[in-house]
Amino acid sequence: MVALGWQTPDGYPVCRPALNYYLLAFHPDQYRADPQSRFINERAHGNIQKDGRYSVVPRIWGGLTTPAQLRAIADVAEKFNVPEVKITGGQRIDLLGIKKQQLPAVWQDLGAAGFVSGHAYGKAMRPVKTCVGNTWCRFGTQNSTDLGVKLEQLTWGSWMPHKFKLAVSGCPRNYAEATIKDFGVVCVDAGL
Numbered sequence: 804m805v806a807l808g809w810q811t812p813d814g815y816p817v818c819r820p821a822l823n824y825y826l827l828a829f830h831p832d833q834y835r836a837d838p839q840s841r842f843i844n845e846r847a848h849g850n851i852q853k854d855g856r857y858s859v860v861p862r863i864w865g866g867l868t869t870p871a872q873l874r875a876i877a878d879v880a881e882k883f884n885v886p887e888v889k890i891t892g893g894q895r896i897d898l899l900g901i902k903k904q905q906l907p908a909v910w911q912d913l914g915a916a917g918f919v920s921g922h923a924y925g926k927a928m929r930p931v932k933t934c935v936g937n938t939w940c941r942f943g944t945q946n947s948t949d950l951g952v953k954l955e956q957l958t959w960g961s962w963m964p965h966k967f968k969l970a971v972s973g974c975p976r977n978y979a980e981a982t983i984k985d986f987g988v989v990c991v992d993a994g995l
């Protein structure tokens with residue numbers, strides 16, 4: 804803070820999360836993350852919207868889900884009168900219009916159904932978008948869905964200085980839009 808010439812004890816709101824990130828990255832053994840230097844979304848586990856309410860996105864690994872998971876999300880949406888439910892571009896389900904005071908109870912129910920946060924708000928590794936790959940698609944060269952799930956499980960919880968998106972497509976037709984992500988895989992016949 805001295806080196807950066809901060810004029811107030813709280814510092815500058817843009818620099819503070821960055822400083823917190825880099826101190827933790829460079830000194831993981833000595834430095835303890837400062838929760839107050841995280842953005843409100845990360846502290847509340849929801850994505851603040853323009854009207855002050857939040858959206859909640861449970862993690863759906865690799866975009867692969869089950870009827871039981873969909874039922875559990877529907878139960879939460881009904882129980883808390885969620886005004887809007889939307890499929891996201893990252894193949895997740897977004898529960899929009901949740902009041903801040905509802906967030907702990909919403910997450911309690913989602914957690915009981917086995918969900919963790921999809922980090923739709925975080926400066927973090929985001930979910931991995933996938934296509935169906937060679938399990939179902941006649942053009943598929945490899946199992947892109949399985950690779951996407953593995954990648955997501957491998958990178959889950961990593962903290963990044965900015966949002967970091969990933970995708971895996973099962974062939975060069977590239978339905979998962981892997982080539983416009985921060986990290987993308989396009990499977991080909993010759994791949995291992």
Ligand code: SF4
Binds near residue numbers: 935936941943974976
């Ligand atoms: S990207 Fe290729 S493998 Fe994936 S769904 Fe499209 S055509 Fe099939």
